[in-house]
Amino acid sequence: MWARRFGRDERGKMTEYAIRITRLNYSYPDGTRALQEIDLDVRTGERVAIVGPSGAGKSTLLLHLNGVLTGSSPIKIANLNLERSNLQQIRSKVGLLFQDPNDQLFCPTVFEDIAFGPLNLGVPAEEIPARVNKALRECGLEQSIGSRSSHHLSLGERRRVSLAAVLAMEPAILGMDEPTSNLDPRNRKRLIELVSRLEVTLIVATHDLGFVLDVCSRTVVMDRGKIWADGDAQTILSDTRLMEEHGLEVPLPLKAETRP
Amino acid sequence: MHIPDGFLTTRVALSLDVISAAGILFAARRARIDLSDRIIPLMGVLGAFVFAAQMLNFPVAGGTSGHLIGGSLLAILLGPMAGFLTMATVVIAQALFLQDGGLIALGANIFNIGAITCFSGYAVFRLFKGKSGRDNRLAVAGFLAGWFSSVISSAFCALQLGLSGAVPLQIGLAAIPGYHMIVGVIEGALTAGVLGFLSRVRPDLLDTNGAGRFRGADWAGALVFIGMPAVILVLAGSSSLPDPMEKLLIASQSHVAEESALSGIDFLISGTIFTLVIVTGFLLAFIWRRRSRP
Amino acid sequence: MRHNFIDRYSSLDSPLHTLESRTKLLAFAILIVGVLSIPTDAEAIFFSYLFAAAVLMGISQIPLGYIMKRMVVLLPFIMLAAVAAPWKGYAGFGALAVRAVLCLILLILLTNTTRFAELLCGLRRFGFPQIVVINLGFLYRYLFVLMEEAMRMKQARDCRRVGRAPLTEELRILSSMLGTLLIRSFERAERMHSAMLSRGYSGDFPVVAPRRFSWHDIVFLAGTSAFVGATIWAR
Numbered sequence: 001m002w003a004r005r006f007g008r009d010e011r012g013k014m015t016e017y018a019i020r021i022t023r024l025n026y027s028y029p030d031g032t033r034a035l036q037e038i039d040l041d042v043r044t045g046e047r048v049a050i051v052g053p054s055g056a057g058k059s060t061l062l063l064h065l066n067g068v069l070t071g072s073s074p075i076k077i078a079n080l081n082l083e084r085s086n087l088q089q090i091r092s093k094v095g096l097l098f099q100d101p102n103d104q105l106f107c108p109t110v111f112e113d114i115a116f117g118p119l120n121l122g123v124p125a126e127e128i129p130a131r132v133n134k135a136l137r138e139c140g141l142e143q144s145i146g147s148r149s150s151h152h153l154s155l156g157e158r159r160r161v162s163l164a165a166v167l168a169m170e171p172a173i174l175g176m177d178e179p180t181s182n183l184d185p186r187n188r189k190r191l192i193e194l195v196s197r198l199e200v201t202l203i204v205a206t207h208d209l210g211f212v213l214d215v216c217s218r219t220v221v222m223d224r225g226k227i228w229a230d231g232d233a234q235t236i237l238s239d240t241r242l243m244e245e246h247g248l249e250v251p252l253p254l255k256a257e258t259r260p
Numbered sequence: 261m262h263i264p265d266g267f268l269t270t271r272v273a274l275s276l277d278v279i280s281a282a283g284i285l286f287a288a289r290r291a292r293i294d295l296s297d298r299i300i301p302l303m304g305v306l307g308a309f310v311f312a313a314q315m316l317n318f319p320v321a322g323g324t325s326g327h328l329i330g331g332s333l334l335a336i337l338l339g340p341m342a343g344f345l346t347m348a349t350v351v352i353a354q355a356l357f358l359q360d361g362g363l364i365a366l367g368a369n370i371f372n373i374g375a376i377t378c379f380s381g382y383a384v385f386r387l388f389k390g391k392s393g394r395d396n397r398l399a400v401a402g403f404l405a406g407w408f409s410s411v412i413s414s415a416f417c418a419l420q421l422g423l424s425g426a427v428p429l430q431i432g433l434a435a436i437p438g439y440h441m442i443v444g445v446i447e448g449a450l451t452a453g454v455l456g457f458l459s460r461v462r463p464d465l466l467d468t469n470g471a472g473r474f475r476g477a478d479w480a481g482a483l484v485f486i487g488m489p490a491v492i493l494v495l496a497g498s499s500s501l502p503d504p505m506e507k508l509l510i511a512s513q514s515h516v517a518e519e520s521a522l523s524g525i526d527f528l529i530s531g532t533i534f535t536l537v538i539v540t541g542f543l544l545a546f547i548w549r550r551r552s553r554p
Numbered sequence: 555m556r557h558n559f560i561d562r563y564s565s566l567d568s569p570l571h572t573l574e575s576r577t578k579l580l581a582f583a584i585l586i587v588g589v590l591s592i593p594t595d596a597e598a599i600f601f602s603y604l605f606a607a608a609v610l611m612g613i614s615q616i617p618l619g620y621i622m623k624r625m626v627v628l629l630p631f632i633m634l635a636a637v638a639a640p641w642k643g644y645a646g647f648g649a650l651a652v653r654a655v656l657c658l659i660l661l662i663l664l665t666n667t668t669r670f671a672e673l674l675c676g677l678r679r680f681g682f683p684q685i686v687v688i689n690l691g692f693l694y695r696y697l698f699v700l701m702e703e704a705m706r707m708k709q710a711r712d713c714r715r716v717g718r719a720p721l722t723e724e725l726r727i728l729s730s731m732l733g734t735l736l737i738r739s740f741e742r743a744e745r746m747h748s749a750m751l752s753r754g755y756s757g758d759f760p761v762v763a764p765r766r767f768s769w770h771d772i773v774f775l776a777g778t779s780a781f782v783g784a785t786i787w788a789r
Contacts (some may be wrong), residue, residue, distance in 0.1 A: 030464075068748045088754060096752040102699050103745040108303065108671035108691050119761075120754030147669075149561070151698035161597075169753065265661065266654030267631050270590045288683045295685065296757035301750065302743035303685075305700075309739045311693060312700040313732055322638065337736075349689040356673060357560045359624055359661050364586050380748075426650060427634045435634065438784020445580020446725065454736060462737050 018044045018064065018173050018201040019077055024072035034060045035071060036225045044078075044172075047202040049212040049233060052222035055249035058205035059099070061222070064176040066094040067202070078172065092121050095171030095200075101150070101158035101177040105159060110153070110161050111146035135168035139194060156187030160196045163194070173201045198209040209237055209251040221246055261417045261436060262354060262369050265362025267426040269475055276420070277367030284348055284414050287341045299338070304348045306334060308543035310350050328450045331373060331413070332381020332405040337465070340382040347374035367394065372416045381451075398454040398459055406451030410444035560697075563666045568615045569770070570667040575676030577771040579602035581778040582664040589656045599785045604652075606781060614667050621662050628654050652721040670694050675761065688759050697740070703738060707731050768769045 019042040026035040034057045042048050050058045063069040065077070067087050075082045077090050095117075098104045107113040114132045123131060133143050139160040150158055159179065166174065179195070180188045192214050195202070204216060212219060212233055219236045221229040223246040229236050236242065238254040265273075293299055310330035330350075335343035348370045354360040361369040388401035418436040422429030458466055564571070570578070585606075592599050611621065632651055639647035665673070671691075678687045711727060719727070 063748060066752055068751050087758065094752075096743065096749075098749050098752075100745070102696075103742065104749045106304075106692060106746050107748065108674060108693055108694050109669075110650045112671065116760065120756065120758075147565075150669075150695065165753065170611035228603075232690060261630070262627070262629055264631060264654055265586055265657030266650060267635070270587060279567055284683060284686060288685050293685060294711070294757065295688075295759070296755065298743065300685070300688060300746040301746040302740065304689045305696050305739045305743045305746070306736075307689055307693040308696035309736060310698050311697050312704055313735070345685060346578060346689065349686055349693055352686070353690055353693050353697075355661070356665050356670070356690075358627070359658060359665065362586070362657055363583060363661050363664070364590065364657075395713070396697075417666060420686070421631075421634070426631070426639050431637055432634065449725045450729050450732065454733045457730050457733030458736065461733065462740075465737070465740055479743065 016043060017076070018042050018046070019203070020076040021064075023073050024061075024064065024071045024075065025073070026064065026069060033224050037194075038225075038227060040220065040227065040230075042173075042201060042203060045199075045217040046200055046202070046218060048184065049216035049219045050203065050205045050222050051207070051212060051219060051237075051246075051248060054207075056222045057225040058222055059177050062177055062203070062205055062217060066091045066096060066233065068096075069226075092169060093171055094173045094175065095166035097162055097166050097174065097176040097179060099181060101155070101162040104162040104165065105150040105158060105232065108149060109146065110148055110150060113161065114146070114165045114168045117165060121169060131168050133166075135164040136182055137166040138167055140190065156183055156190070159183065159187070159191065160194070163191075167198075171200060173203070174198065176202070176204045176206075178206055178208075179204065180206065180211050183209075190200050207248075209248070210253070212237065213251060213253060221248075223247070261416055262351070262361030262373070263358075263365045263417060263421065265364050267424060268365050268368055268420055269424040270364070272420055272424050273362075273364045273368055276371050277364065279284075280348070280367040280370040280375070283371070284345065287344050290341050293342065293345075299342060303338065303342055303349070305355070306338065307346045307349045310347070314350075314354075329373065329377055329413070329447055330409055331377025331456060332385065332402075332409040332447075333451050334384050335378035335382035336402070336405065336451075340378050342380065344374050344378040347378055350374075352472060368417075368420055372413045372420075375411040376413040376416055380412045381405040384408045395456060396460055399456050402452035402455040403448035405448070407441075407444040407448035410447040411440050414440035446461075489538060560694075561666075561670055563614075563616045563620070564669045564727070566615050566667070568613055568667065570614045570663070570691050572770070573774055574767055575668050575672040576679055577767065577775050578664055578668055579673070579680065581775050582660050583776055584782050585660050586657050588658070588785060589653055591655060591786065592695045593789060594646050595764065596789060599788065600649070600652055602781075603656055604783060605638075607656055607663075610663055611659065614663055616663065616666050620666075621659060624662055625655065625658060630656060678761065684759065692746075696739075699742075700735065700739065704731075704735055707734065 010190055019040065020041040021038055024035055024038040025033070029034045038061065040061075050061065052058055060069065064071055064075060067075075067082050067090055070082075077093060080090065091226070099134050100181075105113045107116060109171075111132055115128050115133055118128060118131050119125075132146060136143055136145065141157070141160055141164060145153070145157070150161065153161065163179075179191060183191065188208075192211060195215055202216070204212070206212060216233050218231065219229075220227055220234040221236060221242065228246060229239075229242055234254070238250055240250050243250050268276075310328070310333075313328045313330055331343070331347050334346050337343070338346060351361065351369050351373050352366065355363060355366055355369070382405070385401045385405035388404055389397055415433065415437040418427070418432035419429070421427040421436075422432045427435075455466070565669065589603055611618065622702065635647055636652055668676075674687055674691055674694075677690070678684070692756065708731070
């Protein structure tokens with residue numbers, strides 16, 4: 001379990017990098033250049049935030065992590081080159097949480113939604129209920145929610161069910177797209193606590209810089225399909241000039257620190 | 261017009277169940293849909309779209325309300341086969357969610373509201389759109405497709421009700437399609453309006469998903485569409501041999517079972533002709549497809 | 555916004571609710587065919603079916619008022635048939651109306667005592683094509699999402715409008731609303747597809763093992779078949 005989560009390769013050697021992206025380019029079918037010369041290495045167990053204005057290419061980058069989109073150059077996930085032949089294997093390692101839970105919860109019941117991933121990975125049917133219940137527990141949800149339909153849930157619950165659906169696949173790498181958008185303060189806090197406890201390599205695209213400060217140690221600034229800065233979260237987020245150049249704002253806690 | 265259970269004789273209803281089931285299996289196979297393709301969620305969401313759009317009633321003069329059926333629109337957007345499959349899903353869902361249309365009458369409703377609207381709508385659209393694809397042509401073709409599909413579909417509904425003896429054929433054929441000739445204007449206007457909107461805002465959706473993808477089926481659709489009036493004529497002819505009113509009077513004195521036996525023969529004749537028309541259509545389409553393949 | 559107009563009563567806990575979905579699909583289909591084959595002049599059989607429907611309604615715990623309200627879908631057809639009554643005879647019309655009402659009650663009972671997810675499972679077990687079952691699932695799930703979007707758009711439109719526009723203007727507004735909704739649906743489908751792929755989807759929509767038959771199911775199925783058989787034999 002431990003070994004798989006932290007991505008040892010076949011020979012038992014610890015793989016240093018969970019994600020290696022070199023000179024990745026991607027254009028949409030209509031010709032818009034969404035990603036330009038992206039270089040990004042993420043160490044195993046690291047928690048990285050990708051910040052930047054809307055339309056910067058953050059979500060597009062996340063979709064490359066498990067091969068839903070494929071750009072110009074190959075990506076390495078836990079020392080594996082992402083190729084057509086090992087897509088299924090990669091997708092079992094990389095879980096993606098989408099911005100709108102309605103996109104992610106497409107089954108008639110919560111149980112079926114959480115079981116969808118494991119069943120696709122070939123987990124035997126007898127083990128499914130245990131997997132689903134474990135994922136629900138991890139996300140702080142009651143077991144009885146399983147028989148309900150997603151449209152009867154609140155947004156906060158839906159977001160946690162989506163996370164449970166991803167965690168049920170037991171990914172080593174978790175990509176999240178705007179996990180706190182539209183959440184009320186209580187649900188947001190709950191999600192932050194939940195995410196902080198997870199033992200995965202985390203890569204989060206977000207506008208919520210408070211969330212970044214609480215959860216992530218490293219921050220990447222993205223804008224117009226390019227990476228502009230990459231480093232320690234505190235340092236980058238308190239760089240007023242950099243933040244304003246890319247349509248962001250220095251978060252309040254950091255502003256307070258600079259005051260006399 | 262979603263026919264509830266009880267208005268069609270068991271014989272008419274069950275034969276249409278069989279025809280519709282065969283139609284669904286055929287379309288599922290012919291559309292050659294790869295289950296991993298993105299068209300799978302698209303069909304699901306567009307089904308929900310049509311369902312929601314049908315519930316968005318809006319008042320028309322005179323206290324009645326109109327809404328979109330959506331069959332022709334789906335056929336234009338997804339191609340006739342995938343469109344038909346989606347409409348079939350919508351009709352099943354309407355029976356299961358809202359009890360709109362019966363369980364045994366499901367086949368009849370899938371046939372009228374799914375197959376007929378999709379295939380006739382698509383055929384009319386292709387017929388009038390032409391190659392130019394100019395906006396006003398698009399609107400005219402969309403309008404005619406919507407209007408015609410709604411009228412033809414209601415004619416089939418009337419036909420089945422007539423054959424079952426629930427409503428006299430003449431009255432049914434006058435009242436139901438007559439009403440839809442008026443309400444169909446809304447269907448047509450909305451189909452044209454939505455197509456016009458799409459061609460202004462997202463023309464790529466019109467290019468890639470509908471036209472040109474199932475070209476062989478154009479012919480099938482057109483033939484079904486041409487075949488329909490023929491079937492109606494044959495039907496009207498065959499059932500007027502003994503005057504329908506007279507026949508119904510005789511029937512009303514005895515059991516429903518005998519009545520359905522009488523109409524069963526009519527149905528058998530029309531059903532055979534109709535099936536033949538469809539089969540020829542699909543055969544032609546198949547041959548045409550074969551030939552056009554390099 | 556929460557919607558429950560479709561499955562308001564399907565999670566009650568009556569004996570009918572606990573039956574397996576396949577049992578109910580089969581049993582209710584048999585009952586409906588039974589109703590359809592009642593001869594016009596067989597009052598006794600009509601009453602026995604009405605009695606059976608009343609018993610089932612009682613067991614199901616679904617409020618009578620709700621069932622009555624749903625009867626409205628029959629209205630246009632009953633009216634059309636009423637026009638024909640003078641020719642067909644009033645007995646025939648009466649029988650037709652009662653048959654239609656009985657069938658509708660049975661369908662309401664079937665769909666309101668079974669959760670939709672289970673109904674889908676049953677349909678799939680009965681050999682419905684996979685593509686139709688998958689689409690029914692999506693349709694059920696996204697109907698609510700789309701209706702919410704539609705409602706929001708409708709509210710936005712109403713906010714900006716005073717009084718009633720002429721019909722042509724009304725139609726133009728409605729078609730651009732529908733068009734917007736349609737474009738959003740296309741985009742939603744695209745994102746759903748990404749989400750499906752991300753969770754390992756490769757063309758086979760997996761299902762969780764369905765519930766097993768219990769002896770309740772066998773008793774119910776045998777009971778309804780015997781009832782329908784008896785009414786046909788008694789004719």
